[in-house]
Each structure stands twice: as structure tokens, then as C-alpha cells.
Amino acid sequence: MSTIKDVATRAGVSFTTVSHVLNNSRPVSAEARRRVLEAVDEIGYLPSAVARSLRTSETKIVGVLVPNVQNPFFAELVCGVEESCRLAGYSVFLCNSDNDPKRQQQYMRTLLEKRVDGLLLSSAGDDEALARIFKMARVPAVTVDRLVPGARADRVSVNNSQGAHNAVSHLLELGHQRIACISGPAEFEVSRERLQGWRSALQARGLPVDENLVIAGDFSSQGGYAAACRLLQAQRELPAAAKISAIFASNDLMAIGALRAAAEFGLAVPQQLSVIGFDDIELGSYVFPALTSVGCSIKALGQQAGQMLIERIDQPEAELRELLMTPSLVLRESTSAPSLGLGSSFKA
Template sequence: MATIKDVAAVAGVSFTTVSHVVNNSRPVSADVRTKVERAIRELNYVPSAVARSLKARATATIGLLVPNGTNPYFAELARGVEDGCAQKGYCVFFCNSDDDPAKQRSYLRVLQEKRIDGLILASAGEDAVLAATLAEAREPLVVVDRNIEGLDADLVQIDHERGAWLATRHLIELGHLRIGCITGPVSTAVSAMRVHGFLRAMAGRGIEIPPGAIVESDFSGSGGYRAAAQLLDTVRPTAIFACNDMMGIGALRAAAERGLSVPGDCSVIGFDDIEFGHFTWPTLSTVGQSVRALGEMAALTLIERISGAAEAGAPGRRRLMAPRLIARESTGPLVSVSDVKSLAA
């Protein structure tokens, strides 16, 4: 690999002159610039990003740390972060913690060693050690999706509680009273807020929740499948609110295996509005906001901190995106006993 000294030898100038041309740090004559640029092309010289970052004290890179890279939600979030960074000339280092707090802390150290300019973090559950570590970090930080207790940082997230309330109210307005809820791990703030929205909607209409109607799982398709199977075999709800779309997709599978039509026998609604939900059969009703837009907002919020557009040391800001109801094919009116009799006749 060619070095700056190789370029200087071919161009017949000093290596400091090459540095001035590459970094535009001092004026050089047009003739000298032409010689240096020709030598760079001939040798296919690539300037050292590390050396340049040490001089400029900036790398134009940010770190993105997510808990589950296989979840389409976080894949879409990453794409949004990348889009936002590209607008401002930043690159992204992507790390996946596999929902493991220890791995999350390890990746955080690696990213800091790479001299990133800032960090976007979707946390892998509760971790008191992580909050203390991040509080001491020098780099600007934006937390997305999942808040971290005890940490004062910019936060970008959707209104989880209102989204769950909208989803549950949609089912109630369709005539459903026996509604099951599939939640993610109760240790996460996201799960707690979404369950709270479900409970608030049910209580607001005075609807009793059957025993066993709230089932804890994980935020995966297989987790949703197992939880929905449990609900359908015991509680037998006429509708299910799944606290994310992947669990909702799992619920569609569980219903199909039992010969139940969706939404005829059981309506299903998810949360997040991931792209995959457009292509299930039936298409999945959901609540949410563009996940890519959420990632883009997180990136631009971080770059505001890095560039100084947001005052350094100022208290963390909370940017809350309003959810919307997206009613598709997986939710429909409750078929009453009288309706069934009329159809049979």
C-alpha cells in the first residue's frame, strides 16, 4: 500500500506538501497540486483516516449499537440512521449485542477505541453498569427506542403507551371484548409502557381482562407464536394485541395452525409498522411510525450535538414521535352469535 512518502517521491515534493494538498490545510500552487493529485491517482494512495482524525480530533464516524440485528425493526432503524448520517457526511459503525448486556458493554468499549464522534444506542434491557459507563463517556450520545434509567441523554422514541392504547381501542371499537395481549420482556421499559397503554384502553371502557390474557414473551416471531398458541388454547380471545410486529406475525402462524381465520375468528394487531407486515397473509394491522424516520431523527439529533448546534452539556432532550393506527387485513369486526346464525340461514 502506497504511503504519503511514496506520493511525495513520485510528485517530487515534500511529504508535508502532500499533506497540505490532501487536507487543504495550506495553499499550494496549481502546478504542485496537479503533480500531487497525479501521483495519488497513479499510486492509488488512500490517506490514513486515523492520522487525519488525530490531527482534526474528529473521525466523521458514529457508532450504532442495537440489541438484535436479526429483528427487521432494528434493520430498518439502522438504515434510517445511515440515511441521516449520509446527509451530513458521516459513516456508521454497526454493532449487535444479541440482547446481552455484557456484550453490549464490550462493544461500547470497542466503539470508543475507534474514536467515534458520537454514539446511538438502542439498549439491550436494564443494565445499571451501562448507565454509569455512559455517564462518564466523552462522546455525545443519543438513546433510541429504549430509555436507560439514570442516564441524562438525548432520547428519540415513539410514544409507546399511546400506540398501545390506539391498538387496543381499535380492537374494542371493532366489538372485541375478550382481548389477549402478548408483551415483550417485562424488564424493559418499552414493554411496561405498551402494556400500560393496553390496560388503560381496557379500563377506559370498563372491560375486564380474563385471567391469563397477558402473556410475556420476547420480541421475536417465535416468541409471539408460542405466546399466541398459549392464548388461543386457553383464554381463546377474539382479538390479540401483540406488543411488536414480529410477535404479531408469530400470532398469525399460531392462528393458522389451529384452523382459525384472521380476522374472522381472531383479529391480530402489532406495533412498529415494519415493512415485513405489508407482505404477511393477511397483511398485519399495526400502530407505529416509520422506523427509518425514527433512525434518521436519531442520527440528526446526534449530529446536532457533535456539531455544536445543540449546546454541549445541556440537559438531554426527548424527541417523541406520535404513533398512528394502520388498519390492514388482520383486524375486523367481531362476528356475533346472531351474525353466525344469519350466515348459516
């Protein structure tokens, strides 16, 4: 691998002159600059980011830690983060914790050991351990849709309770009264907030909150499918008046799983069963029937989080900020007024 001294020899200048050209640290004659840049191209020299970081205490790298890169929500989020960071001259180091708190802690330590300039966290589990690491590291940080107690970090989040309330209110306005909820894991703040939105919408209409209609999923399409199958199986023996006519799933992947379960149970969506999700991932537009959802632009959410992180890096002592984004209802094909009834065409 070529070195700065190789460039200096090729260009016929001192290696300090090469350093000044590459780092714009001191004026250099036009002729010397030309020779240095030509030598760099000819021998394919790449400056050492490690050496530069030792000199400047900056790596121009930010760490991004997400719980599941297979979830389209986080893929879209990271695209937005990367765009903001790239425009500001930063590269992104992406880590996937796979919903494993221990792996999450390991990645946190790795990112901090790499001396990243900032950290963006959108993950789950073990708040106490995360708070200890944040306190130790004191690295500029932003969290997405979660609060790490005691951490000095800005936060970008979605109004999960309001979004869920709006989703269920949409179903109620269509005439549904028995609305089931496929929730996320109870230990996640996002799950609890979206479940509370389901409850508050029913209470606002003076309807009973039947906790038997809540079934936990894991935010995956497989988990949504399994939860919907259990839910629909339990409906078989109920009288018509007690059957559900709609499902609110706490994210779009679980709603997509519920669409598959409905098809296997011989139920037409939305004629016999309406399904609504949360997040408005791009994939929701292309399943059949296209998924009604609530959400805000996920890429814009990532862009805002990335921009906030860069601003925090530039102004580490500035007052902490919190940005709360309100989801909007996105109407597609998977919801309608109840018509045929859930029990009219169950497969045996």
C-alpha cells in the same frame, strides 16, 4: 501499502505539500495540486484515518448499538441513522448485542476505545452498567426508545403507551371485548409501556383488565408464535363468552408469529380472530393477511436520531432534547369486527 511520502516522490513535491492538498490546510498552487491528485490516483494512496484522527481528535465515525439486527425494526432504523450520518460526512460502525447485556457492555467499551465521535444506543438491559460507562466516556450520545438514568444523552422515542392504547381501542371499536396481549419481556421499558397501553384502553371503556390474558413473548416471531399457541390452547376449554376474539401483540414480529399459530389452530384471521401488531415494519404489508399495526416511519425515526446525534457532536454543551413520536394506526387485513367466534372452528 503506499504512503504519503510515495505520493510526494511521484508528484515531485514535499510530503507537507501533499498533506496540505489532501487536508485543505493551506493554499497550494493549481499545478502542485494537480500533480498530487494524479499521483494519489496512480498509486492508489488512501489517507490514514487513524493518523487524521490523532491530528484532529475526530474519527468521523459514529457507533450504533442495537439489540437484534435480525429484527426488521432495527434494520429499518439503522438505514435511517446511516442516511443522516452519511449526509453529514460520518460513517457508521454497527454493533449487534443480540439482547445480551454483557455483549452490549463489551461493544460499548470497544466503540469508545475506537474513539467514535458519537454513540447511538437502541438496546436493552443493565441500565446501571450503561450509566457508568456513559459517565466515564462523556461521548456525545443519543438513545432510541430507552432512558439510561444519569446519562447525558438526547433521546428519540415512540409514545409506546399511546400507540398500544390506540391499537386496542381500534379493536374495541370493532366490537371486541376479550382482547389478549402478547407482551414483551417485563424488564424492558418498551414492554411495560405497551402493556400499560393495553390496560388503559380497556379501562377507558369500563372493561375489566384480565391479567390472565397477558402472556409474555420475546419480541421475536418464534416467541410470538409460541405465546399465541399457549394462549389459544388455553382457550379450548373455556365457554364461548370467556373466549378471546382478538390479540394485541407488542410488536409486529410477534403478531406475525400469532398469525401462524392461528392458522395451525384452524382459525380464520380476521373472521374468527383479529390480530394487531406494533411498529408497522415493512414486512407486515406482505404477510397474509396483511398485518394491521400501529407505528411511525421507522426510517424517519432513525433519520431523526442520526440528525440529533450529529447536532450533539457539533454542539456538545447544548441543552439535552427529547423527541417523542406518536404512532398512527395502519389498517390492513388482519382486523375486523368479530363474526364467527373463536370456538366455532378449532382444530382438535
